[in-house]
Amino acid sequence: MTPSPAGLIITPCTVLTHDDQEQVGFVHDAGIVVREGVIESVISSAQAEELPAAERIDGRGQIALPGLVNCHTHAPMVALRGVAEDLPTEEWFNDVVWPIESNLTEKDVELGARLACAEMIRGGVTCFADHYFSMDAVAAVVEECGIRAHLGEAYFSSQGPQGREKSLEFALRHRGGAGGRITTALAPHAPYTVDDSDLTATALLAREHGLPVHLHAAENRDQTEASIARHGVTPIEVLRRTGILDTDVLIAHGSGILDSDLPILASASGRTAVATAPRGYLKFAWPTTTPVRALHDIGIPVGLATDGAASNNSLDVWESMALTALIQKSTTGDPRWLTSRQALHHASLQSARAVGLGEVVGSIAPGRRADIILVDLTGPHTQPVHDLAATLVHSARSSDVRTTIVDGRVLMRDRELLTIDVPSVTEELSKRLPALLDRSHGRRIQDYDT
Amino acid sequence: MTPSPAGLIITPCTVLTHDDQEQVGFVHDAGIVVREGVIESVISSAQAEELPAAERIDGRGQIALPGLVNCHTHAPMVALRGVAEDLPTEEWFNDVVWPIESNLTEKDVELGARLACAEMIRGGVTCFADHYFSMDAVAAVVEECGIRAHLGEAYFSSQGPQGREKSLEFALRHRGGAGGRITTALAPHAPYTVDDSDLTATALLAREHGLPVHLHAAENRDQTEASIARHGVTPIEVLRRTGILDTDVLIAHGSGILDSDLPILASASGRTAVATAPRGYLKFAWPTTTPVRALHDIGIPVGLATDGAASNNSLDVWESMALTALIQKSTTGDPRWLTSRQALHHASLQSARAVGLGEVVGSIAPGRRADIILVDLTGPHTQPVHDLAATLVHSARSSDVRTTIVDGRVLMRDRELLTIDVPSVTEELSKRLPALLDRSHGRRIQDYDT
Numbered sequence: 001m002t003p004s005p006a007g008l009i010i011t012p013c014t015v016l017t018h019d020d021q022e023q024v025g026f027v028h029d030a031g032i033v034v035r036e037g038v039i040e041s042v043i044s045s046a047q048a049e050e051l052p053a054a055e056r057i058d059g060r061g062q063i064a065l066p067g068l069v070n071c072h073t074h075a076p077m078v079a080l081r082g083v084a085e086d087l088p089t090e091e092w093f094n095d096v097v098w099p100i101e102s103n104l105t106e107k108d109v110e111l112g113a114r115l116a117c118a119e120m121i122r123g124g125v126t127c128f129a130d131h132y133f134s135m136d137a138v139a140a141v142v143e144e145c146g147i148r149a150h151l152g153e154a155y156f157s158s159q160g161p162q163g164r165e166k167s168l169e170f171a172l173r174h175r176g177g178a179g180g181r182i183t184t185a186l187a188p189h190a191p192y193t194v195d196d197s198d199l200t201a202t203a204l205l206a207r208e209h210g211l212p213v214h215l216h217a218a219e220n221r222d223q224t225e226a227s228i229a230r231h232g233v234t235p236i237e238v239l240r241r242t243g244i245l246d247t248d249v250l251i252a253h254g255s256g257i258l259d260s261d262l263p264i265l266a267s268a269s270g271r272t273a274v275a276t277a278p279r280g281y282l283k284f285a286w287p288t289t290t291p292v293r294a295l296h297d298i299g300i301p302v303g304l305a306t307d308g309a310a311s312n313n314s315l316d317v318w319e320s321m322a323l324t325a326l327i328q329k330s331t332t333g334d335p336r337w338l339t340s341r342q343a344l345h346h347a348s349l350q351s352a353r354a355v356g357l358g359e360v361v362g363s364i365a366p367g368r369r370a371d372i373i374l375v376d377l378t379g380p381h382t383q384p385v386h387d388l389a390a391t392l393v394h395s396a397r398s399s400d401v402r403t404t405i406v407d408g409r410v411l412m413r414d415r416e417l418l419t420i421d422v423p424s425v426t427e428e429l430s431k432r433l434p435a436l437l438d439r440s441h442g443r444r445i446q447d448y449d450t
Numbered sequence: 451m452t453p454s455p456a457g458l459i460i461t462p463c464t465v466l467t468h469d470d471q472e473q474v475g476f477v478h479d480a481g482i483v484v485r486e487g488v489i490e491s492v493i494s495s496a497q498a499e500e501l502p503a504a505e506r507i508d509g510r511g512q513i514a515l516p517g518l519v520n521c522h523t524h525a526p527m528v529a530l531r532g533v534a535e536d537l538p539t540e541e542w543f544n545d546v547v548w549p550i551e552s553n554l555t556e557k558d559v560e561l562g563a564r565l566a567c568a569e570m571i572r573g574g575v576t577c578f579a580d581h582y583f584s585m586d587a588v589a590a591v592v593e594e595c596g597i598r599a600h601l602g603e604a605y606f607s608s609q610g611p612q613g614r615e616k617s618l619e620f621a622l623r624h625r626g627g628a629g630g631r632i633t634t635a636l637a638p639h640a641p642y643t644v645d646d647s648d649l650t651a652t653a654l655l656a657r658e659h660g661l662p663v664h665l666h667a668a669e670n671r672d673q674t675e676a677s678i679a680r681h682g683v684t685p686i687e688v689l690r691r692t693g694i695l696d697t698d699v700l701i702a703h704g705s706g707i708l709d710s711d712l713p714i715l716a717s718a719s720g721r722t723a724v725a726t727a728p729r730g731y732l733k734f735a736w737p738t739t740t741p742v743r744a745l746h747d748i749g750i751p752v753g754l755a756t757d758g759a760a761s762n763n764s765l766d767v768w769e770s771m772a773l774t775a776l777i778q779k780s781t782t783g784d785p786r787w788l789t790s791r792q793a794l795h796h797a798s799l800q801s802a803r804a805v806g807l808g809e810v811v812g813s814i815a816p817g818r819r820a821d822i823i824l825v826d827l828t829g830p831h832t833q834p835v836h837d838l839a840a841t842l843v844h845s846a847r848s849s850d851v852r853t854t855i856v857d858g859r860v861l862m863r864d865r866e867l868l869t870i871d872v873p874s875v876t877e878e879l880s881k882r883l884p885a886l887l888d889r890s891h892g893r894r895i896q897d898y899d900t
Contacts, residue, residue, distance in 0.1 A: 078830075081845060082837040086779075086789045118830035282776035283844075285785040313844035314831055326732035329536075335735040339536045380528075380568035381764055383876045384883060387532040394733075394763035395531060399849035426833045433834060 005052040007408050008034040012045030013059025013374065014388070016066065018363050022349060024341040026388050032064055034370040037408035041366055057403060057410070061378045063392065065344075066362050067126025067148075067371035067406065068317040069351035071303030072214075072252040072275035074132045076104075076112030078119065079429060079436060080310035089220065089284050093448035097310055101133070102443040103436050110137040111429040117145045118420040119315045121411045124401035126371040128315075129250065129275070129305075129355045131187045131214050135170055143178040145419040146411045148371060150355040152187025152214045156446050157195045164188070164198055164205070171211050181407060183356060185250065190216035191238040192223060192450045203243030212248035212271075212356050220286040224256035226450035236261035246270050250354055252305070254295075255281050255288045266298040273354035275305040278323045280312045292328050292346075293337060303354030304347055318398035321347045325393055340389035374403040455502040457858050458484040462495030463509025463824065464838070466516065468813050472799060474791040476838050482514055484820040487858040491816055507853060507860070511828045513842065515794075516812050517576025517598075517821035517856065518767040519801035521753030522664075522702040522725035524582045526554075526562030528569065529879060529886060530760035539670065539734050543898035547760055551583070552893040553886050560587040561879040567595045568870040569765045571861045574851035576821040578765075579700065579725070579755075579805045581637045581664050585620055593628040595869040596861045598821060600805040602637025602664045606896050607645045614638070614648055614655070621661050631857060633806060635700065640666035641688040642673060642900045653693030662698035662721075662806050670736040674706035676900035686711035696720050700804055702755070704745075705731050705738045712741075716748040723804035725755040728773045730762045742778050742796075743787060753804030754797055768848035771797045775843055790839035824853040 011031030019025055031048020033040045084096035109132070120128055127148035130138055135153040142149040153170035155163030164186075171184035188194040188202050194215075206213050218224050218235040227235050236257060239245045245268035254274040257265070265272055276290035292302050304320040306312045321343050328338035352362025361371045375396055377385060382395045404412040411419050461481030469475055481498020483490045534546035559582070570578055577598035580588055585603040592599040603620035605613030614636075621634035638644040638652050644665075656663050668674050668685040677685050686707060689695045695718035704724045707715070715722055726740035742752045754770040756762045771793050778788040802812025811821045825846055827835060832845045854862040861869050 079834065080836075081834065082840040085837055085840045086786050088785050115830050115833060122830060279776065282780040283785065285779045285783050287783065309845075313840065316831065316847075326729065329735045330732040333735050333737065335538050335733065336536050378873075378876075380565050380572060380870075380872050380876075381766065383565060383872075384529065384531065384880055386530075386883075386887075387535055390532040390535045390763065395759075397766075397847060397849060399847060420830075422830050422833075423828075426828075426830075430834055433836075437836075 003051065005054050006033045006035050006040065007037070007053070008055045008057065008370070009048050009051060009053035010057045010059045010064060010372070010374065011048035013062050013064045015042055015064045015364050016344065016348070017042065017365070018349060022345065024344045024389060032364060032372065034408045037370055039364060039366055039368050039370050042364060057374070059374055062374040062376050062402060063388070064364060065373050065375060066348045066364055067373050067404065068124045068347055069303060069355055069362070070120060070125050070128040070306055070315060070317050071250065071351050071354045072277060072305035072307060073128050073130055073315060074308035075116035075128060075130050075138060075315070076109040076132055077308030077310045078116045078315065079108060079112040079433070081313060083437065084310055090448050092284070092311065094444060098444035098446055098448065099439040100437055102441070102445045103438060104133060106134045106137045108432055108436055109134040110141060111425055111432065113138045113141040114145065114420055114425045115422070115429060116309070116315055117141055117147050118417055118422050118425065121145070121147060121404045121417060121420070122401070122415070123316050123318060123398035124373040124375070124404055125315065125317050126373065126404060126406045127355060127357065127361060129214060131252070139174050139177060139182055142182055146406050146409050148181040148361070148406055150183045150185060150214070152185040154187045154189050156189050156193045157198045158193070158446055164202060168205050168209070172209060179407070185212045185214040188213065188215045190219070191227065191235045193446055196238065196242050199238065199242035199244055203247050206247040212250065213244055214250040216252045217254065218251070218256035218261070219253040220281070221256045221288050223450045224258060234258055234261055236264050240264050245272065248356060250275060253277065254290050255286055257291055259294070262294055262298055265300055273301045273303060275303045275354055276324055277305040277307040277312060277320060278327045279319065280307045283311065289327050289331055292324065293332055301350035301353040302346055303351035316398045318396070322393055340387070340393040343393045344389055370405060370408040372405045373401050375400050376402045453501065455504050456483045456485050456490065457487070457503070458505045458507065458820070459498050459501060459503035460507045460509045460514060460822070460824065461498035463512050463514045465492055465514045465814050466794065466798070467492065467815070468799060472795065474794045474839060482814060482822065484858040487820055489814060489816055489818050489820050492814060507824070509824055512824040512826050512852060513838070514814060515823050515825060516798045516814055517823050517854065518574045518797055519753060519805055519812070520570060520575050520578040520756055520765060520767050521700065521801050521804045522727060522755035522757060523578050523580055523765060524758035525566035525578060525580050525588060525765070526559040526582055527758030527760045528566045528765065529558055529562040529883070531763060533887065534760055540898050542734070542761065544894060548894035548896055548898065549889040550887055552891070552895045553888060554583060556584045556587045558882055558886050559584040560591060561875055561882065563588040563591040564595065564870060564875045565872070565879060566765055567591055567597050568867055568872050568875065571595070571597060571854045571867060571870070572851070572865070573766050573768060573848035574823040574825070574854055575765065575767050576823065576854060576856045577805065577807065577811060579664060581702070589624045589627055589632055592632055596856050596859050598631040598811070598856055600633045600635060600664070602635040604637045604639050606639050606643045607648045608643070608896055614652060618655050618659070622659060629857070635662045635664040638663070638665045640669070641677065641685045643896055646688065646692050649688065649692035649694055653697050656697040662700065663694055664700040666702045667704065668701070668706035668711070669703040670731070671706045671738050673900045674708060684708055684711055686714050690714050695722060698806060700725060703727065704740050705736055707741055709744070712744055712748055715750055723751045723753060725753045725804055726774055727755040727757040727762060727770060728777045729769065730757045733761065739777050739781055742774065743782055751800035751803040752796055753801035766848045768846070772843055790837070790843040793843045794839055820855060820858040822855045823851050825850050826852045
C-alpha cells in the first residue's frame with residue numbers, strides 16, 4: 001500500500017531536538033515529515049527520501065530549529081524605529097513616543113504590523129506576542145501573512161472601564177482566529193498605568209473566560225522603587241494582591257524584580273512567565289537586567305523578546321538570544337552560566353511556554369505544529385563547526401535563516417518572502433509618516449510617571 | 451577635452467562624511483569618484499553620471515561608509531571557533547587554546563587567515579590588525595585576497611630573544627607589502643608574558659626602526675590586580691617604565707585600565723590607542739569593559755575590534771560597533787552617551803587612527819585610499835529610516851553590507867566574494883582539524899599566569 005503523500009518533507013538536514021529531560025541535542029542526516037501542518041515524524045534522511053510528498057525542501061548544510069518566538073513586542077512600532085534615540089526612559093515615553101502614538105490610525109498599525117511581520121519572518125520568528133493598540137489590524141495582518149501570534153489589546157486605566165472591556169472583547173473575538181494561529185490575552189499596560197481595581201477586575205475576567213494576561217511589570221529598578229515609595233509594595237506584590245498571579249501571566253521585562261519578589265512568583269497559582277529583551281535595557285542604561293538565573297532556579301520560564309523597534313531598533317530575536325547569553329554571563333559574573341544549549345532552550349521550549357504554546361510549538365517533535373526554520377551554516381562566519389550549539393547562538397545571525405515555515409506553510413524560501421511585499425509596504429508607510437510623527441499638538445496618549 | 455576615465459564611480463548613493471570638526475554626517479544623492487585606488491572626489495550623482503569610468507557601481511538605496519577596521523584580532527583563530535566555550539579566561543587559555551596552538555602549522559594559519567578574510571570582507575571589514583604566529587602566511591593571504599592589514603608577529607619572553615628578533619624581522623620585511631596594503635608592528639604578547647627587559651628592548655627597536663607596537667595590556671581587572679600584587683604597578687605603568695608608551699602603541703582591550711592609569715596614558719609621548727572588543731568581555735564575565743568615555747576625555751582614540759573567533763565566535767565588527775554603543779550606555783549609566791554618530795566615529799576615524807592609518811583611510815574624502823563599503827538599507831529590518839546613524843548602528847547588520855572595496859578594487863559584489871573560494875577553504879581546513887585539535891600531548895605554547 002502506498003502511503004498518502006506528506007504535505008512537506010525537509011531532507012536531508014540536522015534537526016535540533018529535546019530529549020526527555022528537555023536537553024537540547026541534534027539529530028544529523030535527518031528528515032522531517034509534515035502532514036496537515038503538524039510534524040508527523042523526524043526520521044532518517046534515507047527513510048525520508050523514500051516517502052512521497054506534495055512539497056520537498058532540500059536542507060543540505062542547514063539546521064532545522066523550532067521557529068523563534070518573540071515573546072513581547074509592539075510590532076507596529078517599527079514605524080517609529082529610530083525616532084527616539086539616546087534618551088532616558090521617561091523622555092522617550094513622554095516627549096516622543098506617547099505624543100506620536102496619540103496620532104496612530106488603524107492604517108498605520110496595519111502597515112507597521114505588516115513591515116514587522118516581514119522583518120520577523122526574515123529573522124526566523126514564527127510567532128510573536130503583541131501588546132498594542134488597534135489590534136484588529138494586527139490580527140488581520142497575521143491572518144494574511146501566515147505567521148502565528150499571541151495578541152492583546154493594550155489599555156490604561158485612563159481610558160476608563162472601556163479600555164478593559166475592549167481588551168476583553170478583542171480577546172474573545174479573535175481567540176482561535178487565523179485557523180488557530182491566533183491566541184489572545186488580556187493586556188493591561190502595566191501596574192503604573194493600570195490601577196489596582198482595574199487589575200483586580202482584569203484578573204477576574206481572565207479566570208472567568210480562561211484567558212491569560214500579558215502586561216509590563218517591574219520593567220526596571222526605578223519602577224520598583226517608585227512602587228514601593230508610593231504604594232509600599234513592589235509591582236510583583238501588586239500583581240499578587242490584585243489576583244493577576246492567579247491567572248496565566250506573561251510579564252514583560254522584570255528587570256526590576258527583587259529577590260524578595262521571587263518567593264511570590266514561585267508560589268503563584270497561575271502559570272507565570274517572563275519575557276526578556278535585553279538590548280533595550282542596555283540602551284536605556286537600566287542598572288539591571290531580567291534575573292534569568294533566579295527565575296530559572298524557581299522554575300519560571302523566561303522567553304526571548306525584542307520589545308518594540310522604537311526602543312530596541314530591531315525585532316531580531318536571534319540577537320536577543322545571543323545577548324541574553326552574554327548579558328547573563330556578565331551580570332552573574334559566571335562564564336559557565338547560560339551556555340549555548342541553555343540559550344537554545346530559552347529560544348525554543350521556554351519561549352513557547354511563555355506565550356502559552358508549550359505543548360503546541362517550541363520543539364521539532366511529532367504532534368507539534370510545524371513551525372520550523374532552516375539555518376544555513378555554510379557561510380565563512382559559521383565555519384568550522386566544533387560546537388553546533390555555540391555556532392548557532394554566538395556565530396550565526398538572523399540573516400542566516402534561509403527558510404521560515406509556520407503550520408507547515410513556507411512563508412520565506414531562500415530568503416524570499418512569499419506572503420509580504422516589502423517595497424509596497426514601505427512606500428505606503430512612508431507617505432503616512434509626516435502625520436504620524438507630528439508632535440505639534442502637544443497631546444500624548446498617557447503620562448509616564450511611575 | 452574629455453577627462454580620462456576614472457577607475458571606479460559609485461553613484462547614486464548616500465555617503466557618510468566627516469565635517470571639519472569630524473562630526474559624522476551624510477551627503478545624499480552623491481557619487482564617489484575613485485582613481486588609481488584613491489578617492490578623487492565626492493560629487494553630486496548628476497555630475498558623477500556625466501563622467502566616464504572603467505567600472506561603475508549602482509549605489510541606489512545604499513549607504514557608502516568607510517570600510518570597517520578590525521583593530522585587534524587573531525584572524526587564523528577562526529579555525530578554533532567554538533572549541534572553548536563557557537570557560538573562565540584561565541581555563542580557556544591553559545586547558546584548550548594554548549595546548550591546541552602548540553600544534554599550529556603554517557598551513558593551518560594560512561587556511562584560517564583565508565577563512566577569516568572571507569568572513570571580514572563579507573562583514574564590511576577592509577582592514578584588520580592581526581597579532582599572531584606564522585604571520586608570513588597571513589601576509590601572503592592579505593596579498594592574495596586584496597584586503598588591507600596591520601600585521602605583527604607575536605612573541606613571548608619564553609621564546610628567548612629569538613621571539614623579539616623574529617617579530618622585528620617580520621615587521622621590517624613586510625612593511626609596505628602588498629602594494630602598500632600591509633603595514634606592520636612589533637607584537638610582544640602582553641606585559642604578563644613578556645618581561646620588562648624584553649619590553650624595554652622592544653621599545654628601543656620600535657623607535658630605532660620607526661615601527662609601532664601592538665600588544666595586549668590591562669586586558670581585564672584580574673590582570674591589573676595581579677600586576678599590582680607582583681610588581682607593585684599596573685600594566686599601564688609597566689608600559690610607561692619600559693618605554694612602550696614612548697612609541698606608537700595599540701593596546702588591546704584595556705578593560706583593566708584604572709582611573710590612576712589615565713594621566714599616564716594622557717602624557718604618553720607616543721601615539722596611543724586602545725582597541726575594544728566588548729563581546730568577549732561579556733562572554734568571559736569580566737567585571738569591566740574598556741573605559742571608552744574616560745579614554746575619550748583624554749583624547750585617546752578607541753578602535754573597534756573582535757579579538758579572535760575562539761573567544762568572540764565571530765569577526766563581526768558591525769556587532770562590535772553596536773555592542774560598544776550599548777555596553778557604554780549601560781556601564782556609564784547614561785543613555786545619552788555614545789550616540790550612534792559617536793559609534794560611527796569610532797568605527798571610522800578612530801579605528802583608522804588606532805592602526806596608524808588615520809590619514810590614509812577611515813573617511814570618504816579626497817586623497818584617502820578607496821576603502822569603501824556599500825550598505826543596503828532596503829530590508830524590512832532597516833525601514834523606515836528616521837535617523838540614518840541609528841539605523842546603521844542599531845538596526846543594520848554586517849549581512850547588509852553588499853559591496854566591499856579596498857584600494858578601489860571590488861572584493862565583494864552583491865555579497866559574492868570575488869577573491870576567496872570559501873567552500874575549498876573550509877574543505878581543506880576540515881581535514882586538518884583533528885591534528886590541530888589534538889591535546890593528548892599535554893603541551894601548551896605558554897602558561898596563562900597573570
